Amino acid sequence: MIWSLLSVLACSKENPIKPEPAPPNRTIVYYLGADNSLYSESDDKIEALRVGFPGGDDHLVIYKDTRNESPELLEIYTDENGENQIRTTKTYSEQNSATGETFQQVLGDVQSLFPADSYGLILFSHASGWLPRGALLRPESTVRQMGITPIRTYTIAMDGSDELSLSEFAAVIPDHFFDFIAFEACFMAGIEVLYELKDKTDYILSSSAEIVSPGFLPVYSEALSLLYQPQPDLAGFAKAYFDFWNAQSGDYRSATVTVVSTSGLSLLANWANQYATEHVPEDNLPEIQHFDRYRNHRLFFDFSDYYGRKTNDEGRAKLKELLNTIVVYKAATPFFIPGQLGFQISNHSGITTYILQERFPKLNERYNELTWCKQTRHNP
Template sequence: MMKKFLFYVISVLMLAACSDDTPGLTPAEKNERTILAYLAANNNLDGYIQQNVIWMYQGLARQKKQSTLVIYYKPSSSNPSIRQAEILVYKTDGYGNINNQPALADSLQNFRNIVAQADVHTAIAGVSTDAAVMEANLKEMQTIAPALSYGLLFGSHATGWLEGEPVHNSGISTFSIGVDGVYVINLPEFAQTMERSFSNSTLDYIAFDACMMGTTEVCYELRNATHYCLVSAMETPADGIPYHRLMDDLFSANVNWTSVCSNIISYNRSEGLWGTFAAVDCTKMEELAEAVKNQLTTHIEELNALDYTTIQQFGVTSSYASDFKYFSFDVAEVIKALNGGSLPQDFKQILDETVVAQDCIDTFNQWPYDIITDKDKFCGIGMYLPTLVNRSWNNYYRSSIAWYKAAGWDSVAASAGN
């Protein structure tokens, strides 16, 4: 009799443990989105990128769904917590536990402790900006954490579409996309690497925690690699993206890009920093290219007479930074200038469909990042003017950047005899 009674009690307890009325013991819903972070930190940003990882961890710990964050981290030689490139995996159960342990208390959330809590995988060795190494590691990260869709956080130095040069050269120092020691990767090769690394349109977005990526040239090159790009038209503060404020949105199947841009700019403003950010629908870039081409070829006379020094541009020139002035101009302001100061409605429509969210700070007044003083002159995305600006970049731009022909600059150049 006693055995039957004990069996009855145990059965009741087991049923209660499996009940939906006990949320603490019920598996949380699983996120469809996995976030990957590719952090090329073998440079002077390593300390800042470590803080970015802490913010990612904090945002992950607050998730109310089972969620996975996979980080590729290539450290500098001075990093005491990671000695070589590693893949760090973090999974939350949606109830405050990460990798089957309680999330670290606030006072313990430093980079060393967060690395120690990771499920660590040795990364494919090599230069993190080498296309083959990048592809191999991104594919390995997907093998470790299969998902229906991915968001990619890319953290490093960058200079957008500009051709990369070894960073130890004197004079202008351009990074293109990513820096590993003195090694970089250029935009066309980066885009091709992204296309090879993700199949079946699984890469929903790339969030660039990197400078000067908010251009038509970048987003057009990536049109077959990802749906959205989160980008800055300007150089970005070294602090980086405040991930602790964004992870809810970034894990969402339908990212609220307005909220993302607003949160980044709100953080920068609260810290006394500058900033621009925009979300671009890369699937609309061919339509935008056609719209720009129509405007340029229709207004060749006005374009040739345009005083580009009066147009809102996004490049910084300073005594301690390279000369990027005039590498990119606000797209809407250029088209307005060709149309007597007004933006044609059909062009505005496609621009609004392409740049789905944007925000900026126009009150920052400390040189050299005080170049935006009017929000109305920021549409979210810039482009170069290769037939007007005479810089050493032009040969590379004409020969290597797909936007050059897509937007009709080759036709403009031919009509001008250039």
């Protein structure tokens, strides 16, 4: 009996039962670049994030730069009573949040103060995709012409009149640093943006069109926790956002959203080089699905609608197969702000593209500097 017991103890020593590994802890950075016309939304955004933070071993850090205030690094944490609270961990001297230098500094501070196994980024600011400063409104010069009282919508980031460029933003992010980047900002679903960031993050959540104010705010309290799951549920978060706006009425029933896996974007570039060889006349541009609301120009077109015209049946079939792999989730309302120079959405592949246009030679030059253009044979 004693011998048997010793044998059992010996076996248990040799083959100890291993506990389930703890899920990775995650730090999500909310980059609130609102030293611009969005400043009035800042407090409501922060409160919604406070309510939605699930707590535990995870971190939620907010870089807040708003009008007439010193920038701050805030932490949302759960106190001993189980209540979510907000505290300031660092106050910065006046700085421009729309520079790569500032963004890099903030990332460094976050890594130092809130180390984690994984990181996510939510970026809230004005945005205009890959476009150079001022090109959204005046592409020929690289006047906004909307309704008299336009519905409010949200460059990668803007501080006053300064804009953070795509290349500068990508350059300061270490490779494979983020599990995901979510853009609470307009026009960020362009292939130009996605390709520039493909080595920086695993997934990107973005919008082909503008984002109607107040953006993600209505879903943070219920859906933020999805981003803290061991495998961040970007598709679930995107669906919650879309379902909210799709349930609205009138012009407010306006939303596009996409979640893309960046691992397949190199294959998309290979496809473009092999199959996208047909010329699409510029006269055909009005037939192609667009996602912007300007009377005199179009800058954001549906990727599949355009590139599908540049190839044959075999190429279109392969493109569809590729996009089904790359685009994890996509959704769009039938119309987008129809009462204010809006448009019908008949084609929504989840990714947009710029198309070279003769009347925008300076913009075309800048476009050809992007990684997507350098690695694909771009035939307008």
